[in-house]
Amino acid sequence: MRYADRRTYAVPEDLAQLTGPVSGVVELPRHLDWSEQHTYDLDDPAQLGLMYERVIREASSLEDLAAYLDARTLVRCWGRLYLPVQVRRLWESRCPALVAAA
Structure with a gap:
């Protein structure tokens, strides 16, 4: 069994709980992104997508997601995010709006 199959992921009960920034530069804390590039310009679609992928994969709490x-x-941007299959399924099972967006 792979690590990704055993791991638990934080998922909101309702997408309305997600109220993070929509533009500007965001610096992720080390528990979400320990890479050298932990600062993202949300006005750049590629950087925004990368940040969303990292947060979805690494967040351990609703607070981090929100x-x-x-x-x-x-x-x-859901359909363009590169996520493990089990993460995508989990999020889509809880948030039907993502299924429609994919």
Whole structure:
């Protein structure tokens, strides 16, 4: 069994809980992004997507998700995010709006 299959992921009960920033530069804390590039310009679609992928994969709490993700932005970019299959299924099972966006 792979690590990704055993791991637990934070997922909101409702996308409306996600009220993070929608523009500007965001610096992720080390527990979410320990890479050298932990600062993201949300006005750059590629950087925004990368930050969303990292937060979704690494967040261990609803607080982390709410602080860095925005519901409307997530729905808009969902189909372009590169996520493990089990993470995508888990999020889509809890948030039907993402299924429609994919």
